[in-house]
């Protein structure tokens with residue numbers, strides 16, 4: 001019966017659906033790796049993929065905008081939908097666009113989707129000799145050493161936010177170069193920018209979008225702010241972060257300078273990539289060369305929108321899969337990028353993500369790939385095929401953000417008044433425990449009581465990114481101000497410290513949002529993607545004002561780096577070495593990492609969180625050293641026999657035995 005109904009529906013689809021839906025699987029697939037521009041001083045080869053075009057042309061210009069047209073040439077049709085044109089002269093310094101004619105209709109003139117350089121605002125691709133973009137010593141640039149993925153402590157930073165405030169003491173404000181400056185200080189003389197990142201001790205700097213995005217006018221970059229989740233040219237750095245957005249070379253050179261400087265200072269660089277949608281939809285360069293192909297459609301043939309940004313790309317179609325793969329490989333090979341944070345990764349199909357991971361690991365075995373295992377809307381691609389959090393176990397060496405621990409710590413990002421474990425909400429213990437074991441299987445976690453996931457989704461702890469906040473939604477300090485407004489500021493500082501203690505002692509990969517180490521505020525603005533600098537800029541004065549918090553977070557990072565027990569690489573080890581203490585009072589979590597876990601120098605580590613607003617007493621036995629006593633690091637090397645631990649409100653205590 002069921003089969004019969006399916007047959008009927010299939011026939012109905014054939015007769016009624018066919019006229020309006022295009023079968024993109026019939027499109028030829030171009031296998032070459034020379035799409036875009038191949039430049040030599042003697043000739044330039046330009047190539048696009050446009051299988052439905054009847055004619056195609058290239059238009060060369062003297063400038064990135066305006067200026068004069070210097071040449072217009074018909075392109076030659078090649079195999080598998082490709083079109084090419086060979087210019088037998090040195091084209092360096094010129095700009096170009098393409099346009100195609102489909103069945104007698106010219107589509108819009110657009111820049112090369114494979115462009116590696118553009119003029120101002122990304123309107124035209126630029127012909128550059130990439131050899132001229134390398135900063136001095138680039139050929140010797142290597143990434144700092146890094147072995148296990150769980151060693152990563154990621155710091156999420158927006159290029160402009162880092163330096164734009166007067167308190168940064170940085171000269172190149174809002175620019176890539178601003179992050180290459182050393183010796184910069186805030187008004188009280190404390191390190192800012194790059195020196196601060198080194199001082200803090202993080203391992204990876206994750207930059208919010210630095211590819212060319214659409215929303216900021218590069219001719220007047222100080223008139224508008226944006227996070228940059230609106231991609232224009234995927235393989236080109238953003239012009240507003242360069243000192244000269246008109247020249248195709250400068251932004252490339254300056255971004256490479258940033259990567260090189262970070263590497264020299266022991267920091268790895270992660271790019272935030274947004275292949276799930278394009279800023280423009282019908283008029284995007286992809287769509288004006290091949291109508292519809294690069295995007296998923298709804299049943300009625302319209303652009304589907306799992307990203308809530310107007311479209312969603314179709315990674316499962318071979319030529320977009322190829323584009324994503326080649327684009328990420330290009331950033332790793334040309335710019336020496338060390339990792340990717342994949343925006344709305346749940347939009348992409350698992351097969352593409354695993355292919356990307358496999359190929360990138362071949363180039364850089366210690367590359368870090370992690371993403372948002374969700375979407376912002378419904379997608380026509382079935383859930384089982386998409387790189388969703390629940391499918392993490394099907395992903396190969398790819399991590400997902402744990403919104404479970406994020407909201408378990410501080411409360412739901414969608415309900416502003418909601419609290420979490422660190423701000424005194426009861427019943428969050430199992431969610432925090434789920435986070436402590438990095439979403440792996442552990443016999444002492446009751447998954448039925450976890451806020452979101454009702455099962456372990458990570459195969460290994462390196463598949464979980466633990467965090468309390470990111471650029472989206474309220475920053476932690478603002479969230480605490482809104483949800484725990486009855487608490488005093490002093491109490492909220494303890495909550496903040498407890499929250500980050502949970503992040504930095506949990507298994508998995510640690511992730512911090514820039515400025516959280518000194519209580520950064522965005523003045524209550526929830527999604528500051530286009531808010532002015534007055535909201536987004538990092539106020540480096542806070543580092544002096546909240547120096548004690550900064551020193552605490554810095555010491556937490558050091559604790560994590562000094563102790564492999566917090567960074568186990570196998571789920572089995574977590575199961576074996578971590579044991580939770582049963583029958584704790586409500587709002588208390590206590591666990592031990594036993595037996596020189598993961599070759600730690602400490603025999604036993606006991607971590608205790610008091611998420612309540614009251615002093616709690618806990619009986620204990622044996623003699624212990626204090627690493628952290630009630631949110632304060634202890635330099636005391638003595639062992640104590642403490643029959644009753646007094647846990648301060650909203651506090652973390654870490655004990656150990658040698």
Ligand code: CA
Pocket residue numbers: 121122212213214215216218232238239240
């Ligand atoms: Ca731009």
